[in-house]
Amino acid sequence: MNKLTKVGLSALCGSLATISSAVAGSLDVTGGAQVTWTTKSDEVTGNPIGMDSGLTFTGNGELDGGQTFSVTLTDTDKSTWSSSNITLNTNSMGSFKLSSAEGGQGIGGYDDNMPRAFEEVWDAGISTNANLQKGVGSSTNLSWTSPKYGGTTVQLAWSPSNDGAQPTNKGVSGTAGSDKMGGFDAVVDIKPQWSGGGLNFFLAGSRTEVAAGDGILTKKLQHDHEEGTVGLSFNIGPFQAGAQAGIERIPTQTAGAAAYYGNSSWSTAFNVNDNLAVSYAQTRHVQVKQKKQSLFSTKHPTSGLDTKGHKQPLSGGVFNEYTPKSWMRGSSIQISYTLGGIALKYADTEYDNVAYGFDAKTPKEARLIALSMAF
Numbered sequence: 203m204n205k206l207t208k209v210g211l212s213a214l215c216g217s218l219a220t221i222s223s224a225v226a227g228s229l230d231v232t233g234g235a236q237v238t239w240t241t242k243s244d245e246v247t248g249n250p251i252g253m254d255s256g257l258t259f260t261g262n263g264e265l266d267g268g269q270t271f272s273v274t275l276t277d278t279d280k281s282t283w284s285s286s287n288i289t290l291n292t293n294s295m296g297s298f299k300l301s302s303a304e305g306g307q308g309i310g311g312y313d314d315n316m317p318r319a320f321e322e323v324w325d326a327g328i329s330t331n332a333n334l335q336k337g338v339g340s341s342t343n344l345s346w347t348s349p350k351y352g353g354t355t356v357q358l359a360w361s362p363s364n365d366g367a368q369p370t371n372k373g374v375s376g377t378a379g380s381d382k383m384g385g386f387d388a389v390v391d392i393k394p395q396w397s398g399g400g401l402n403f404f405l406a407g408s409r410t411e412v413a414a415g416d417g418i419l420t421k422k423l424q425h426d427h428e429e430g431t432v433g434l435s436f437n438i439g440p441f442q443a444g445a446q447a448g449i450e451r452i453p454t455q456t457a458g459a460a461a462y463y464g465n466s467s468w469s470t471a472f473n474v475n476d477n478l479a480v481s482y483a484q485t486r487h488v489q490v491k492q493k494k495q496s497l498f499s500t501k502h503p504t505s506g507l508d509t510k511g512h513k514q515p516l517s518g519g520v521f522n523e524y525t526p527k528s529w530m531r532g533s534s535i536q537i538s539y540t541l542g543g544i545a546l547k548y549a550d551t552e553y554d555n556v557a558y559g560f561d562a563k564t565p566k567e568a569r570l571i572a573l574s575m576a577f
Contacts, residue, residue, distance in 0.1 A: 310339020
């Protein structure tokens with residue numbers, strides 16, 4: 203996006219409060235708007251014209267030792283402030299970021315990193331309800347990104363309560379029924395120097411502690427909430443390709459609740475010239491639900507009593523049964539043409555079994571045309 207304007211923070215702050223004249227910085231404003239025309243098969247669509255607009259405010263400053271800091275506020279889709287970040291860039295210790303954004307840091311920033319000309323397959327005109335691995339990225343979190351060593355960076359992200367909330371100033375999150383506790387993400391991103399940046403391998407994982415419940419079956423859950431993803435992409439001249447896979451394990455003891463999710467995707471893209479790009483991608487999403495759960499004992503599987511009739515803890519463990527996996531898969535052909543700050547984009551997308559509709563054989567089709575403007 204092109205820079206719209208720059209406002210001196212020292213002058214701005216001086217008009218609002220009494221602040222030392224030594225404070226200096228800048229505020230950059232960028233933005234954009236997009237108009238879309240969407241058609242879908244076998245669905246009631248009504249008016250096909252859609253639009254959104256957004257603004258991003260980025261404030262920058264510098265400390266005496268040469269470290270820099272920045273604050274980013276983003277407003278998208280005619281909403282209130284949808285995300286914000288405060289970043290401290292050190293001279294040699296990497297960067298620290300406090301993030302209140304949807305899926306931006308940790309594993310959430312790697313949920314779908316495949317090459318494409320326009321949008322992800324699951325976000326190209328069809329409501330898929332796909333579950334992707336987000337880690338602590340959807341909760342307010344603190345992250346650290348290491349300096350780059352030989353093309354490799356490490357990122358660590360932590361949230362004291364990974365409940366998907368972003369509290370406002372002086373606010374807190376959490377409800378009486380929430381079972382999510384602290385979460386931690388780790389990401390390794392490798393771009394070997396010998397590849398000239400053309401090869402990218404990433405590996406990311408997340409673990410969120412889950413609170414224990416009450417009762418014999420919920421006294422201790424079998425595991426915490428765990429997520430992971432791995433991917434590889436490369437480019438040779440104008441050609442790009444990549445593949446990745448992710449998995450999520452959810453602690454549950456409720457029949458009919460989702461226990462596992464899996465995602466896989468691959469794509470190819472080709473830059474015909476500086477303005478024109480085309481891509482093709484496929485993706486698959488899997489859901490496995492808890493069917494039932496029962497305790498089994500190696501001593502007294504029926505009564506849980508010893509030979510004298512005294513109550514004795516069951517030994518053995520918990521046996522889980524799961525439903526057959528539900529799945530959906532999609533593919534998308536996309537084209538984009540960029541001319542300065544304007545881009546014309548097109549996506550032709552097809553999905554089977556949307557919303558994990560097991561054995562729902564009716565495919566969904568959508569064609570999406572978008573005109574994007576950046577300033």
